[in-house]
Amino acid sequence: xxxxxxxxxxxxxxxxxxxxxxxxxxxxxxxxxxxxxxxxxxxxxxxxxxxxxxxxxxxxxxxxxxxxxxxxxxxxxxxxxxxxxxxxxxxxxxxxxxxxxxxxxxxxxxxxxxxxxxxxxxxxxxxxxxxxxxxxxxxxxxxxxxxxxxxxxxxxxxxxxxxxxxxxxxxxxxxxxxxxxxxxxxxxxxxxxxxxxxxxxxxxxxxxxxxxxxxxxxxxxxxxxxxxxxxxxxxxxxxxxxxxxxxxxxxxxxxxxxxxxx
Amino acid sequence: xxxxxxxxxxxxxxxxxxxxxxxxxxxxxxxxxxxxxxxxxxxxxxxxxxxxxxxxxxxxxxxxxxxxxxxxxxxxxxxxxxxxxxxxxxxxxxxxxxxxxxxxxxxxxxxxxxxxxxxxxxxxxxxxxxxxxxxxxxxxxxxxxxxxxxxxxxxxxxxxxxxxxxxxxxxxxxxxxxxxxxxxxxxxxxxxxxxxxxxxxxxxxxxxxxxxxxxxxxxxxxxxxxxxxxxxxxxxxxxxxxxxxxxxxxxxxxxxxxxxxx
DNA sequence: AGCAGGTTCGAACACCGTTCGTATCAAGGT
DNA sequence: ACCTTGATACGAACGGTGTTCGAACCTGCT
Numbered sequence: 056x057x058x059x060x061x062x063x064x065x066x067x068x069x070x071x072x073x074x075x076x077x078x079x080x081x082x083x084x085x086x087x088x089x090x091x092x093x094x095x096x097x098x099x100x101x102x103x104x105x106x107x108x109x110x111x112x113x114x115x116x117x118x119x120x121x122x123x124x125x126x127x128x129x130x131x132x133x134x135x136x137x138x139x140x141x142x143x144x145x146x147x148x149x150x151x152x153x154x155x156x157x158x159x160x161x162x163x164x165x166x167x168x169x170x171x172x173x174x175x176x177x178x179x180x181x182x183x184x185x186x187x188x189x190x191x192x193x194x195x196x197x198x199x200x201x202x203x204x205x206x207x208x209x210x211x212x213x214x215x216x217x218x219x220x221x222x223x224x225x226x227x228x229x230x231x232x233x234x235x236x237x238x239x240x241x242x243x244x245x246x247x248x249x250x251x252x253x254x255x256x257x258x259x260x261x262x263x264x265x266x267x268x269x270x271x272x273x274x275x276x277x278x279x280x281x282x283x284x285x286x287x288x289x290x291x292x293x294x295x296x297x298x299x300x301x302x303x304x305x306x307x308x309x310x311x312x313x314x315x316x317x
Numbered sequence: 318x319x320x321x322x323x324x325x326x327x328x329x330x331x332x333x334x335x336x337x338x339x340x341x342x343x344x345x346x347x348x349x350x351x352x353x354x355x356x357x358x359x360x361x362x363x364x365x366x367x368x369x370x371x372x373x374x375x376x377x378x379x380x381x382x383x384x385x386x387x388x389x390x391x392x393x394x395x396x397x398x399x400x401x402x403x404x405x406x407x408x409x410x411x412x413x414x415x416x417x418x419x420x421x422x423x424x425x426x427x428x429x430x431x432x433x434x435x436x437x438x439x440x441x442x443x444x445x446x447x448x449x450x451x452x453x454x455x456x457x458x459x460x461x462x463x464x465x466x467x468x469x470x471x472x473x474x475x476x477x478x479x480x481x482x483x484x485x486x487x488x489x490x491x492x493x494x495x496x497x498x499x500x501x502x503x504x505x506x507x508x509x510x511x512x513x514x515x516x517x518x519x520x521x522x523x524x525x526x527x528x529x530x531x532x533x534x535x536x537x538x539x540x541x542x543x544x545x546x547x548x549x550x551x552x553x554x555x556x557x558x559x560x561x562x563x564x565x566x567x568x569x570x571x572x573x574x575x576x577x578x579x
Numbered sequence: 580a581g582c583a584g585g586t587t588c589g590a591a592c593a594c595c596g597t598t599c600g601t602a603t604c605a606a607g608g609t
Numbered sequence: 610a611c612c613t614t615g616a617t618a619c620g621a622a623c624g625g626t627g628t629t630c631g632a633a634c635c636t637g638c639t
């Protein structure tokens with residue numbers, strides 16, 4: 056019935072475990088799960104740029120054409136690995152008392168998963184928001200923020216902002232890490248080299264950059280990450296609905312859209 | 318002596334206009350400026366994925382090998398077009414009274430430039446922060462935020478957060494636009510289709526997504542963009558250094574956060 | 580047994596970034 | 610005038626990519 060892998064993908068969710076351990080034969084069959092495993096293995100060890108149809112097929116001891124019976128596209132493989140990655144997250148039950156820590160924890164988990172598979176966030180950014188696994192993450196994040204008493208519209212946009220920033224942050228970190236690993240030493244600069252370069256800029260054109268080179272290059276750990284996420288989440292609490300002062304909230308929303316050029 | 322295009326790139330900045338209008342011959346010579354023009358033309362009309370060495374060479378009526386006398390890499394072309402794009406921004410003189418509007422305006426300009434050249438923000442995300450033109454933008458943004466009385470460390474991290482978010486936002490918008498343009502109609506969903514899909518999700522697993530499908534899919538214009546940027550910039554004012562006399566600036570900021578502290 | 584349909588996969592297509600070697604061409608030095 | 614020199618231009622090719630085609634193969638069912 057399902058020759059077309061598109062129909063396969065449509066029916067991929069909700070699969071019974073089928074028969075257990077029947078591949079006593081020499082060559083195990085190619086499955087979507089094995090393709091996903093191979094792809095993630097490649098990305099984890101060599102980065103997203105090395106994720107190639109031929110490389111995946113090579114891990115599975117076959118040719119690239121064999122994959123297209125199980126997978127529509129390379130974009131389909133991207134969707135598979137992002138889905139697997141989302142499924143590995145541990146999503147807490149929404150708790151109104153600790154919703155802030157909960158949402159920050161989920162974001163940190165996503166970041167760490169992205170960093171475990173360098174460059175994979177590029178696939179996450181390019182993926183359509185149709186996938187069930189990423190929708191599950193969205194659902195849980197929405198539930199957590201709603202439990203914090205934030206307005207639905209604010210919560211929805213906040214989730215978008217958080218996920219977008221997390222992806223971009225992980226992508227940037229991964230790219231410099233991959234550049235370092237590939238060129239091995241130079242052509243990419245460490246923090247000291249970067250400060251030296253900033254100090255060597257023309258003084259009349261880059262006064263602030265020269266003066267604050269240390270601040271510009273700091274944030275080696277995840278300080279920048281924590282900074283931005285706290286910025287977003289802290290400001291969310293100002294817009295939470297409270298039974299008393301609706302006027303306060305109206306003022307806050309007015310403040311939102313007084314920015315430029317609507 | 319400068320056969321090597323790397324040395325060309327090093328000497329690319331600060332070029333005298335050289336001899337004017339000497340190409341009275343039939344075929345104008347290939348220059349870095351013409352390569353940049355051709356590349357931007359391609360990206361503007363067909364998107365970043367269509368930016369290819371062969372396409373650029375085709376616009377210039379030559380073969381791909383001819384480009385490598387002027388350019389090191391394709392990454393070098395990426396750097397050229399991002400630099401050109403940054404140079405086209407109009408960066409205001411820092412004004413302590415309107416620093417908030419100024420920084421939002423610069424971000425909106427960057428966003429619009431990114432959207433004018435669909436997918437180009439991928440190149441911006443992947444580029445090393447060494448380029449002079451992007452450093453100029455950084456410098457000006459830093460000066461603007463510092464004029465607002467924000468602490469240097471906070472300002473530096475805020476710039477990073479803003480640029481990262483703007484790039485990711487523009488990339489996402491560009492990608493869905495390109496998907497719409499390529500597949501022409503279906504396989505990509507408009508907002509109505511998306512709401513319908515959200516409503517069709519299993520009720521026990523996606524209660525919030527089903528309930529707030531309208532909020533999740535709203536923000537068609539740049540409302541999401543304005544929301545997030547305001548979120549970041551508004552919360553910056555809370556961490557400004559409480560120091561010397563900054564009366565007018567304090568008044569402006571008081572106006573901003575009038576909803577707080579009664 | 581015979582058939583049918585899903586699965587595997589070698590070969591190929593069109594395209595990509597990049598390199599090599601050669602042809603072209605303007606200017607400089609006898 | 611010629612020859613030399615050095616930079617530019619570019620056809621051809623290499624190895625890699627995603628994807629398709631068609632023929633084999635195997636498996637399960639009548």
